[in-house]
Amino acid sequence: MKLIMLLSSLYFSLPLFASCCICQTDNEIESEIPFYELGCQMWLTGKFCSFEKMVDFDEDLNDVLPKDCDDKKVKIGYVGHWSSSWRSERFIESRIMPLIEERKMSVEIDNTACSATSDTTKLQEFILSLNIPFEQYLMFKGNQVTSTGLWRRATPWKENFYSIADSRSQDPQFPKCSEFEDRTCSAEFQKNESAKCSDDDSGDIRSLQCCFTEYEFERSEQRPGPRRPGRRERVTVETTGYAWVDEARCLPAEDYEGYGLTDNIVRGFRD
Incomplete structure (x- = not known):
């Protein structure tokens, strides 16, 4: 006691x-x-x-x-x-x-x-x-x-x-760039805004912009097909939308209207 x-x-x-x-x-x-x-x-x-x-x-x-x-x-x-x-x-x-x-x-x-x-x-x-x-x-x-x-x-x-x-x-x-790079930002109120981050490898200060771009992200997806059906796994998805990226990767959104509605799984569902 x-x-x-x-x-x-x-x-x-x-x-x-x-x-x-x-x-x-x-x-x-x-x-x-x-x-x-x-x-x-x-x-x-x-x-x-x-x-x-x-x-x-x-x-x-x-x-x-x-x-x-x-x-x-x-x-x-x-x-x-x-x-x-x-x-x-x-x-x-x-x-x-x-x-x-x-x-x-x-x-x-x-x-x-x-x-x-x-x-x-x-x-x-x-x-x-x-x-x-x-x-x-x-x-x-x-x-x-x-x-x-x-x-x-x-x-x-x-x-x-x-x-x-x-x-x-x-x-x-400044935060590590990996914390924000290729992460979704808000097209409604952050479009074209820029912020600084520290490069994970060199430590150099970089600028990321919230803009329309092609980028990859991970999400949980249900496995299709006969092998382990229904099992949820992490997959990498390629899509378009607004994300934090280097300015050089920004695309004109009007040229890609509707393109981002269909995501393309580029990595995942490995046996």
Whole structure:
């Protein structure tokens, strides 16, 4: 029994619970606020912070965060609309730096809205210019282009093309290209948008565009024919549609109208 109590006390004293968590909701479109609040509830789930609260974007974070959060790591989520990395810079300057300078907090920001890191390199340079003390840090994660934020779970696309600016690094951080390349994007709201990624082999920064193209993807398919009928297997499918690819692979969509309705299985159903 004593062992169980000891392990329990150690578990609840782990750094996992040493963070304070705030989720901000946009307030510009009143009819959408309930959806933002739902998104914040989703964001806060599983954070296991010592302090958790959902707040309106205009609330003063300095007033919201209790004194117990001083000298700790603060995680700040945001659900709503955004516009650019320029707005992210202004937010950091006016709302976040007082927490870092006056209350000695380290801050991790997870902005789930559109285009919060539209120019990640410039945002990285801005954060480095703030000269945040070595023992503290500021990390800002956002989407480079239009996104669906937390609603990605309800869509078939790979649309949250994120990037990170961090005071602990000299360079911005981009996702591996394999995470997005040849993955479906949204023709409705991401068409012709571009985002940066890091080449898996060389580490070079590349740009991928959401455009109409020929690409391959994997899916589960039911095996036809007499051999193992009905068994589901992974197959590679060749199709056309909107996906994240190098600009050189973009095709004029009007020339391929209707072509992508029939997928061609190019690899799979091996004995």
